Amino acid sequence: MSLVDRTQIKRALVALGAIALLYGIAAEIGRWALPHRIWMDVHYIENVELLPPYRSLGEEMAFLLESWILPSSIAVSTGRVLCGFVLGSAIGILIGLATGRALRLEYLAEPWLMLLRFTPALALLPLYVIWFGYGEASKILLIATNVAVVTLLGAHQGVRAVPQVYLDAATSLGASPRLAFWKVVLPAALPQIFTSLRIALGLAWVTIVVAELIDAKMPSLGYLLTLAGAYPRVPTMLIGIGTIGALVLACDLFALAVYAKATRWMRRTG
Amino acid sequence: MSPSGSPRIRLEATEVGYTYPGQTPTRALEGLNLSVVENEFVALLGPVGCGKTTLLRIFAGFLQPTTGIVRCDGASIEGPSWQKGYVLQEAAIFPWMKVRENIEFGLLAKGMEAPARRALSDELLTLLGLSAFEAAYPKELSAGMSKMVEVARVLATDPSILLLDEPFGALDAQTRARMQDELARLWEQRRKTVVFVTHDVEEAVYLADRIVVLSPRPGRVKQQFSVSLPRPRSLDTRFAGTFSSLKREVWQVIG
Numbered sequence: 001m002s003l004v005d006r007t008q009i010k011r012a013l014v015a016l017g018a019i020a021l022l023y024g025i026a027a028e029i030g031r032w033a034l035p036h037r038i039w040m041d042v043h044y045i046e047n048v049e050l051l052p053p054y055r056s057l058g059e060e061m062a063f064l065l066e067s068w069i070l071p072s073s074i075a076v077s078t079g080r081v082l083c084g085f086v087l088g089s090a091i092g093i094l095i096g097l098a099t100g101r102a103l104r105l106e107y108l109a110e111p112w113l114m115l116l117r118f119t120p121a122l123a124l125l126p127l128y129v130i131w132f133g134y135g136e137a138s139k140i141l142l143i144a145t146n147v148a149v150v151t152l153l154g155a156h157q158g159v160r161a162v163p164q165v166y167l168d169a170a171t172s173l174g175a176s177p178r179l180a181f182w183k184v185v186l187p188a189a190l191p192q193i194f195t196s197l198r199i200a201l202g203l204a205w206v207t208i209v210v211a212e213l214i215d216a217k218m219p220s221l222g223y224l225l226t227l228a229g230a231y232p233r234v235p236t237m238l239i240g241i242g243t244i245g246a247l248v249l250a251c252d253l254f255a256l257a258v259y260a261k262a263t264r265w266m267r268r269t270g
Numbered sequence: 271m272s273p274s275g276s277p278r279i280r281l282e283a284t285e286v287g288y289t290y291p292g293q294t295p296t297r298a299l300e301g302l303n304l305s306v307v308e309n310e311f312v313a314l315l316g317p318v319g320c321g322k323t324t325l326l327r328i329f330a331g332f333l334q335p336t337t338g339i340v341r342c343d344g345a346s347i348e349g350p351s352w353q354k355g356y357v358l359q360e361a362a363i364f365p366w367m368k369v370r371e372n373i374e375f376g377l378l379a380k381g382m383e384a385p386a387r388r389a390l391s392d393e394l395l396t397l398l399g400l401s402a403f404e405a406a407y408p409k410e411l412s413a414g415m416s417k418m419v420e421v422a423r424v425l426a427t428d429p430s431i432l433l434l435d436e437p438f439g440a441l442d443a444q445t446r447a448r449m450q451d452e453l454a455r456l457w458e459q460r461r462k463t464v465v466f467v468t469h470d471v472e473e474a475v476y477l478a479d480r481i482v483v484l485s486p487r488p489g490r491v492k493q494q495f496s497v498s499l500p501r502p503r504s505l506d507t508r509f510a511g512t513f514s515s516l517k518r519e520v521w522q523v524i525g
Contacts, residue, residue, distance in 0.1 A: 169362040169420075172330060173376035173427065174352030183375070187366040265366040265407040 027053040045232065052235040060235035072219040074243065077208055080136065080220075081251075084143025085204045089197055091144065092151030099152070100159025100189070101181070109152075116149045121207045139211040146207050147200040154196020158189030191266065194259040201255055205248045277307035279344075280431060280463045281329055286338035287488070288324050298324040300488035302338070309461040313468055313478035317524065321489030322467040323359060326435050329465060330356040342431070352376055355429035359436045359467075363408045363416045363423075370395070370404040372419055376427035394422045397459075398452070414438075414445040418452065425460070432464045438473070450476055451504075458502050471520050475513060476503060483523050493523045 030051035038048050049056055064070035099106040121142055132138040162185050170180040212222020221244055228236035260267075282305040290296040298321035306312050314322045327333045328340050331350040340347045342354065350356065364372050370391050377387040395401045398418050408416050417437055424432065437453075438446045454477055457464065468474050474481045478497050485492040497516065499507055507513055 163360075165358050165360045165362040166364060168332060168350075168356075169358060169364075169423075170375070170379075172332075172350040172352065172354070172356040173423065174379040175375070176379065179379055183367075183378070184364065187364075190366075263366075265409065267409070 027051045056235050073221045073224050076219050077221040081204045081208050084140045088144030088147025089151045092148035093155045096152040096155025100156045142211050143204045143207045146203050150200040151196045155193050158192030162188040198255045201251045279305045281306040282341045284339045286335045289336045297488040302490045311464045311479045313466045313474035313481045315474045316484030320484045326433050326467050330433050352427045353429050354431045355424035356433045357437050363420050365408045373422050432462045434466045475517050
């Protein structure tokens with residue numbers, strides 16, 4: 001049993017190929033149709049490739065790899081994302097499970113949640129910088145906060161959505177609240193918790209790029225993009241965007257695989 | 271048997287009333303009296319919304335009567351316990367557990383060690399002909415089979431009282447008849463005090479020793495029928511003249 005079946009892979013490859021081909025054609029047309037000289041605030045910039053052809057992208061990629069800029073940026077940013085994700089999801093899931101079970105806790109947590117739920121990461125950043133400094137802590141805590149809010153909601157709603165019949169059945173079979181929690185509530189809430197983890201993982205990547213744009217230091221993917229914008233170097237930007245996209249996709253596929261493994265019971269064939 | 275020679279009363283409802291709270295409170299039961307004796311199979315029969323399920327949930331300990339008293343073995347019922355095995359109307363098999371884990375859940379709750387749990391679940395799996403499905407998830411079972419697993423899960427802890435809430439209500443006629451046979455067979459082997467809620471007259475006549483017909487809401491005991499059909503019951507029972515005439519009698523009371 002494979003997670004993604006053959007037809008899905010084939011379709012994805014065809015779609016990717018089509019985009020690559022279209023881009024190639026657009027870039028070739030752009031070479032003579034698009035301006036090479038653009039006005040930026042105070043002066044003209046020469047030799048700009050608005051749609052860099054594959055050759056330029058290849059050269060840029062070779063440079064970024066050879067100089068170890070890209071690999072080390074990936075390593076540093078991924079490290080931050082994972083730290084923040086693990087920390088945030090641990091806190092979020094624990095609190096979510098608790099508030100899902102206890103009404104009083106829910107009353108206590110709800111206003112905070114309402115506040116944080118729609119607060120953009122960027123809005124918290126200045127505050128976190130003041131509180132936790134310019135270093136790693138504020139970046140990781142910013143990710144953790146976002147992840148915690150999403151996973152808290154997922155765990156909370158997951159626990160709340162556990163059908164009463166399962167709880168009644170467990171109680172009448174003599175299960176203690178503890179056993180019912182581990183063997184009934186948790187597994188029943190797991191699909192929703194996993195869904196929120198997946199969303200949170202994507203959000204963590206969005207957050208890290210934002211965080212790295214503010215306090216910019218090399219190596220990091222966020223700063224790579226900031227630098228590319230300052231020059232400006234379109235090939236670097238495209239490679240940076242593509243790299244982040246690929247990393248998010250890889251994370252998502254991994255999350256999906258774990259999810260499928262953990263919820264085998266939901267599918268008819270297992 | 272009690273010393274006096276009459277069968278021991280296991281479950282007893284005295285002047286039981288239950289009103290569901292809310293903006294428009296619903297009186298589900300009122301002034302209901304019923305007692306169930308040791309190893310008796312009682313079918314609670316009545317129209318939809320007559321409070322059959324409410325009464326069963328009161329016996330199970332999930333609801334406290336608004337008025338009146340319910341007792342189990344003479345003591346007032348404080349809450350659910352495994353001694354009163356309860357099979358819910360809805361599908362309550364745990365979909366994240368394999369069949370065997372489902373059956374062993376109550377034993378796990380009792381704190382039984384794995385080998386003992388396994389021995390008991392083996393026995394039940396064999397008894398119900400489900401051995402081939404021990405490692406299957408409920409998704410892979412038919413509706414009838416998963417209901418049987420739920421019954422087995424309750425039987426595993428060996429409660430002396432069984433409360434069954436329309437367990438076969440959602441099944442097609444054929445599966446239903448097969449499940450009834452299966453339940454009748456189980457009951458012959460392991461006598462228990464059973465309260466069986468149903469709205470199906472034939473099912474009630476086929477399974478029960480006594481049929482208790484409830485009136486429409488608020489439910490109270492409208493009439494009772496003693497079923498003296500011989501046991502074990504079989505296909506022949508279903509076509510016996512006495513079976514049909516009793517069915518007709520019950521129908522007339524319900525309608």
